[in-house]
Amino acid sequence: MPTKPLTHSAEASLRDSSLRSRLALPVVAMLAVVSCSDSDHPAPGASGDLSRDYFSFANAEQFVTEHLRLDLTVDFDARELRGDATLEMRRVDPDAAEIVLDTRDLTVEQVAFFTDGEMVAANFRLGERHDVMGTPLTIEVPAALRSAADVVLTVTYRTAPGATALQWLPPELTAGGSHPFLFSQSQAIHARSWIPLQDTPAVRITYDATIRTPAELLAVMSADNDPEATRDGDYEFRMPQPIPSYLLAIAVGNIYFAPIGEQTGVYSEPEMLEAAAFEFADTQQMLETAEAMFGPYQWGRYDLLILPPSFPYGGMENPRLSFLTPSLLAGDRSLVAVVAHELAHSWSGNLVTNATWRDGWLNEGWTSYLEMRLMEVIYSKERVAEENVLGYRELLLDFENVEPAMQALAPVLETGDPDYFQGSIHYHKGNLFLQYLENAVGREAFDEFIGAYFSDFAFGTITSEAFLDYLDEKLLSVHDTVSRANAEQWLYAPGLPGDALIPTSRTLEQAADMARAWSAGEIAIDDVPVADWSPQGVVHFINSLDPDLAPGRLMELDAALGLSGTRNAEIGRTWFIQVARRQLYPAYGQLEQHLQRYGRTRLVRPVYKAMADNGDDLQLAQQFFAKARYAYHPLTVASIEAVFRRAAETRITAAGTVRLYVAAFNQQNIDLMLNRVSDDIRWMSVDTDKLVTEARGKRELGAVMASYFENLPSARAEIREMHAVGGYVSVVEEAKWTAGDEEKSQCALAVYEIEAGLITNVWYHGAEACTDAGS
Ligand code: BES
Ligand code: ZN
Numbered sequence: 001m002p003t004k005p006l007t008h009s010a011e012a013s014l015r016d017s018s019l020r021s022r023l024a025l026p027v028v029a030m031l032a033v034v035s036c037s038d039s040d041h042p043a044p045g046a047s048g049d050l051s052r053d054y055f056s057f058a059n060a061e062q063f064v065t066e067h068l069r070l071d072l073t074v075d076f077d078a079r080e081l082r083g084d085a086t087l088e089m090r091r092v093d094p095d096a097a098e099i100v101l102d103t104r105d106l107t108v109e110q111v112a113f114f115t116d117g118e119m120v121a122a123n124f125r126l127g128e129r130h131d132v133m134g135t136p137l138t139i140e141v142p143a144a145l146r147s148a149a150d151v152v153l154t155v156t157y158r159t160a161p162g163a164t165a166l167q168w169l170p171p172e173l174t175a176g177g178s179h180p181f182l183f184s185q186s187q188a189i190h191a192r193s194w195i196p197l198q199d200t201p202a203v204r205i206t207y208d209a210t211i212r213t214p215a216e217l218l219a220v221m222s223a224d225n226d227p228e229a230t231r232d233g234d235y236e237f238r239m240p241q242p243i244p245s246y247l248l249a250i251a252v253g254n255i256y257f258a259p260i261g262e263q264t265g266v267y268s269e270p271e272m273l274e275a276a277a278f279e280f281a282d283t284q285q286m287l288e289t290a291e292a293m294f295g296p297y298q299w300g301r302y303d304l305l306i307l308p309p310s311f312p313y314g315g316m317e318n319p320r321l322s323f324l325t326p327s328l329l330a331g332d333r334s335l336v337a338v339v340a341h342e343l344a345h346s347w348s349g350n351l352v353t354n355a356t357w358r359d360g361w362l363n364e365g366w367t368s369y370l371e372m373r374l375m376e377v378i379y380s381k382e383r384v385a386e387e388n389v390l391g392y393r394e395l396l397l398d399f400e401n402v403e404p405a406m407q408a409l410a411p412v413l414e415t416g417d418p419d420y421f422q423g424s425i426h427y428h429k430g431n432l433f434l435q436y437l438e439n440a441v442g443r444e445a446f447d448e449f450i451g452a453y454f455s456d457f458a459f460g461t462i463t464s465e466a467f468l469d470y471l472d473e474k475l476l477s478v479h480d481t482v483s484r485a486n487a488e489q490w491l492y493a494p495g496l497p498g499d500a501l502i503p504t505s506r507t508l509e510q511a512a513d514m515a516r517a518w519s520a521g522e523i524a525i526d527d528v529p530v531a532d533w534s535p536q537g538v539v540h541f542i543n544s545l546d547p548d549l550a551p552g553r554l555m556e557l558d559a560a561l562g563l564s565g566t567r568n569a570e571i572g573r574t575w576f577i578q579v580a581r582r583q584l585y586p587a588y589g590q591l592e593q594h595l596q597r598y599g600r601t602r603l604v605r606p607v608y609k610a611m612a613d614n615g616d617d618l619q620l621a622q623q624f625f626a627k628a629r630y631a632y633h634p635l636t637v638a639s640i641e642a643v644f645r646r647a648a649e650t651r652i653t654a655a656g657t658v659r660l661y662v663a664a665f666n667q668q669n670i671d672l673m674l675n676r677v678s679d680d681i682r683w684m685s686v687d688t689d690k691l692v693t694e695a696r697g698k699r700e701l702g703a704v705m706a707s708y709f710e711n712l713p714s715a716r717a718e719i720r721e722m723h724a725v726g727g728y729v730s731v732v733e734e735a736k737w738t739a740g741d742e743e744k745s746q747c748a749l750a751v752y753e754i755e756a757g758l759i760t761n762v763w764y765h766g767a768e769a770c771t772d773a774g775s
Contacts, residue, residue, distance in 0.1 A: 006349075008511040041485070041492040051463045053356040054414045055126075058198035062096035063089045063151070065198050066242075070209035071471040074219070074252050076180045079168040085195050086154040097141050099153070100200035102192035104134030105160035113138050114152040120144075124151070133415045134192050144448075145178035148680050155196045165190030169309060174253065174308050175271035175326075179217060181253035182547055183307055183323065185316060185635065187246040197245055199497035202355050202461050204242035211235045213252050217763060220267055220305060222318035227257040227265060227303075239319070241299060249318035251305055260284050267321070268306035275329050276306045281334065282378065286343055289377050293447070294347045294370060295454050302343065310599035312633040314338040317345030317367075325600045327569040334535045334568060337375055337387065344370035347454050357418035361409045362467060365430010368385050372431065386536035388503035389437075391428040393543075398423035399647040407494035410464035412745060419635065432500055433490045437471075439501055440481040449475050473523055473632055480514050490504035511537045518547035518557075526558040539574045547582075554584050564590035573603045580610035580617065595628045601636045604628075608640050612647035 014670060044305075053060075069086040084286045089099065103210075108126060108131045112119040120142055127136040138156070146152050159166065167180040184194060192199040211219040215233035223237035250266075258277040259265040260283020266276045283304065291297050303321050306329070316323040322342035328335040348366035368391070376384045404409055406422050409429055413421060438446040452474060462470075468491060472484050488499045511533060517523045542563070558564050563575040564587050576594050595604050611621035622644055629637050 008031070018190055029471055029648065034328075035717075041488045042497075045453055049766070050358070050412070050465060050680055051355060053200040053202055055101050055133060055134060055357055055418050056198065057102050058203070059096065059098070059100045060198050060200055060203050062093035063091055063099050065089050065203055068195070068197065068205050068207040068248075070195065070207065070211070071210045072209070074214075074217075075602035076168065076182070076214065079166075081156050081163075081166070081194055083351070084154050084156050084160035085197065086152060087197065089153070090152050091149050091151065094147070097146060099139045099141060099151075101137040101196045102134055102189070103137045103196045104129075104190070104193040106135060106137075106162060106193070107160070108155060108196065108198055110154075110156040111137075112154050112156075113142055113145060114154070114387070115142065115144055115148075119154065128194075133189070137196055138728065142541060143332035157196060158232060159194050162634070163190075163193040164634065165193045169253075169310065173310060173631050175269040176254050178294055179254035181269075181308055183251040183253075183311065185312060185323075185633070186315065188250050189246070191245040192246050194250075195245075195248060199245045201244040201246060201353050201357070204353070204459060204461070206242050207237075207239045207248065209235075209237040211237065211252070213248065215253050216254070218255040219252045220255060220321060221248065221251075222247055222321055223302065225267070225321060226305060227259070241319070243319055243350065244461070245320050247350060248319070249323065250324070251307065251315070252437075253308075255305070260286075263287065263300070264302050266306065267303045268326075269308075272306055272326060272329065273595035275331070278330070279329050279333055280304055280339055282333065283339060283343070285535060286340060286374060286378060290346070290349035290370075290374060293373060293377075293450075294344075295451050297517070298351055298458065299346055300490055302346065304339065308599075309597065310631055310633045310636070312599065312601045312635045314600060314602060315342040317342045319346070319350050325598075326602050327598050327603060330422045330535075330568045332568075335570065336378075337371060340374040340378065341367055341371040342397070342509045344374060348674035351454055351459065352457040353461045355463040355466075356413075357421065358410055359462070359464045360418070360421065360466075361426040361430035361433075362462060362464065364426040365409065365433060368427045368431035369434035372435075382507055383534060383536070383727070385503060385505035386508050386540070388431070389505045389508050390539065391424070391468060392503045392534055392631065393423050395432075395496075396424055398428075407562050408492045410491045420639070422438075429490070429496065432496065432503075433487075436497075436499075436501055437475065437482060437487075439623050441475055441479045445475070445479065478483060507533070507537055511541040515541045516546070519549055520551075524663075530561055535568050535570055538568075538571050542571070542574045542578055547580070549582070551582075551584055551586070554582065555586055558587060569600070569603050571597060572598075576607045577610045580607055580621075581614055583614055583616065592624050595624050596631065599632050599636060601633075601639055604623045604632075604636065605640050605643060609647075618644070618647050 007336065024130050046485055050617075065087045069088075069629075070083070071086075072081045072083040074081060103126070108124065111122045111124040113122050120316040122142055123140040125138050127138060129135045139153065141151060161168070165184045165186050167183055167185075169183075170673075171178050171180055174181045184190075186194075189199055191197060197205075207223070209221060209223065211221070213219050213233045213235070216231065218229065218231055219235040221237045221239075222243070223239040229235060245652075254269050255267050256273055257265055257267050258268045258273050260277060260281060264284040264287060264412045266273070266280055266283075268276045283302070287297060287302050301320050305318075305323050306323050306326050307323055309326055311323060311325045313323075314325050314328070322339070322345075324338065324342070328338055344367045345363065348370055349363035351581075352362070352366075353359050372384045372387060375387060375741075402425060407425060407429075411422070441449075449471075453470065456470070468484070469489060471487060476482050476484055476487065486497065502525050512521070514528045518525060528541070530541070533541070533633070538561070557573075563571065565578075566572050566575065572594050576587075576591045578584075579591050591607065595607060598604055608621045608625060611617040611624075625640060625644070629640075631638070668697070
């Protein structure tokens with residue numbers, strides 16, 4: 001049986017600067033461990049049905065939605081959408097008497113069916129809430145409609161302020177600072193938190209919508225946006241092509257439009273509009289390139305929407321209107337691969353859709369492959385080689401962290417959260433699979449296959465098994481270079497098959513050589529031709545530096561290349577991961593700025609993780625997070641909290657270097673209190689003895705705190721009060737410090753979240769001065 005294909009030596013070889021020589025041989029040899037005999041990897045004999053969507057409650061095998069009509073009011077004060085969702089459904093099962101819809105945290109006021117020209121209220125019930133899946137809404141079909149082929153029902157409802165798909169941003173978290181902003185992120189299963197519907201990619205619907213907003217704001221949707229729309233707070237949309245629910249999208253804010261090409265343009269707040277139009281000026285040309293390669297673009301216009309920094313992803317392929325992070329605005333068009341990616345989804349994903357989330361590679365793997373094909377035309381083969389190598393590195397790291405069963409492209413997935421299934425395995429292993437196929441049959445034959453695939457399955461959904469059958473019929477059985485068993489190994493086995501094409505890049509090898517030579521002191525930094533490199537080259541250079549470089553040399557590098565101050569978010573990400581791993585404290589100020597500037601999960605989460613894992617800085621990472629989280633998206637917050645939880649589970653050693661700080665501010669608003677502290681921060685350590693003595697006098701959780709703080713260095717903070725409630729311990733600390741030659745003192749309230757005896761989260765807030773009561 002195959003075992004986990006990569007061991008710690010893979011990590012070690014990645015850290016080694018000689019990526020090429022180390023990866024090209026031994027890792028391939030290790031990967032070959034998984035290339036078992038041909039018959040080893042048929043479709044898994046799952047306990048359930050491979051084509052079933054385990055992440056929806058909807059009874060789509062009995063009724064199928066064909067059209068959705070929305071009439072929603074956007075209320076920024078209440079942070080809610082309210083109104084009607086009308087579903088036009090077709091009966092599939094003649095005996096079905098109930099309709100089950102997906103919801104999450106919706107307040108349902110009424111359900112009514114349209115029958116004989118009038119609306120008739122129906123019985124409904126909300127079931128038990130499931131953490132990942134939400135709450136099923138079961139609706140009784142009235143007796144009069146028991147044999148009707150079609151039913152039309154309207155759900156009158158409102159969303160919760162914490163709806164998982166929606167982020168309601170106060171003005172201060174937008175570029176302009178004077179208008180609020182709302183945006184949605186429905187993928188994977190969040191549409192149900194703003195619309196009651198059959199939230200499964202297996203069901204495709206057309207939709208129209210009336211959206212009512214404050215008069216000065218503009219609404220846009222994944223639909224026929226009108227660049228000329230009158231800004232009056234009343235907007236109509238139509239999406240005439242059938243789409244899966246995860247592509248339903250809305251944004252409302254002080255949004256304006258700038259054209260790029262005939263069919264293309266960009267929406268954003270006016271403060272970013274010019275920069276965005278410049279950055280994405282090649283979008284029209286990209287679209288035309290894509291059409292020439294993949295077949296006709298079926299969606300009419302293709303526009304981009306630049307969101308505020310908290311947008312949790314690089315991009316989201318909402319049809320006709322890709323949503324993008326503002327972190328792509330590097331000023332030099334160097335990050336447009338994300339646009340190529342989201343545009344490519346107009347074929348892989350939006351036109352031909354994964355039937356369930358276990359088939360996600362059919363969306364993301366195909367899209368990564370098409371992205372590379374676009375990048376090859378827009379940039380060069382060399383640039384694609386670079387992206388492939390970096391993707392491959394990320395894949396190897398994922399193999400380290402993902403259990404073998406989940407390393408398959410199409411694993412058995414019946415539980416868990418589809419937002420987090422497999423790291424980037426869908427993307428990079430999927431891409432390598434398609435590159436492998438292309439290489440085996442030749443580009444011409446593969447291009448023909450691409451065209452046929454998108455036209456044969458247009459506006460349809462597809463499972464991994466249906467894809468395999470189609471591939472077999474159209475390609476494998478025609479060429480004898482790849483067997484069905486080869487393909488099955490990609491789909492069902494962990495790791496990579498032994499004959500996978502391992503990406504290499506001449507330019508990245510050169511960057512790695514330079515990093516090695518500079519680390520060894522053989523060349524000066526001025527001899528490194530950084531100016532000639534792509535951002536990928538710089539990324540690879542940073543990742544290839546000697547792990548034992550002295551801090552002074554790293555600071556020298558930072559000064560010479562301006563790494564801490566880079567405008568390129570990918571370079572910043574790479575650099576600050578290294579800063580955290582290597583504990584380069586002089587750069588922590590700018591590391592913290594990076595964490596505050598960006599909200600895209602990919603840019604911030606790994607930096608927190610590197611801090612949490614470096615042996616010393618878990619608590620500092622939590623403190624940086626406490627300051628920055630106010631500006632993050634709930635999905636980003638949740639994924640960073642998971643990092644902290646895992647780090648705390650594996651290691652709370654109280655090894656003597658944990659630092660605390662106290663932040664002063666007077667915010668009355670509880671939201672702000674828990675999420676943001678002022679810039680006025682003073683570092684301090686903790687008087688361990690006092691803390692421990694105090695803590696020992698308290699209840700059980702106090703003892704937990706005590707054990708945590710044992711061995712800490714001594715300093716000047718006193719515990720004034722300590723309370724334990726549930727999984728939380730609150731501590732009032734009096735901090736004393738000097739500012740200039742002034743002695744200061746202040747009380748701060750720290751709330752520690754404790755799980756299984758470990759601190760998993762810390763929030764601070766404080767008052768200006770300590771009162772006698774201690775707070
Ligand atoms: N559709 C994804 C984003 C997504 C995936 C959201 C799964 C929710 C669940 C989007 O197309 C994507 O892949 N974005 C990448 C872009 C990158 C690979 C170029 C991102 O945000 O990093
Ligand atoms: Zn994608």
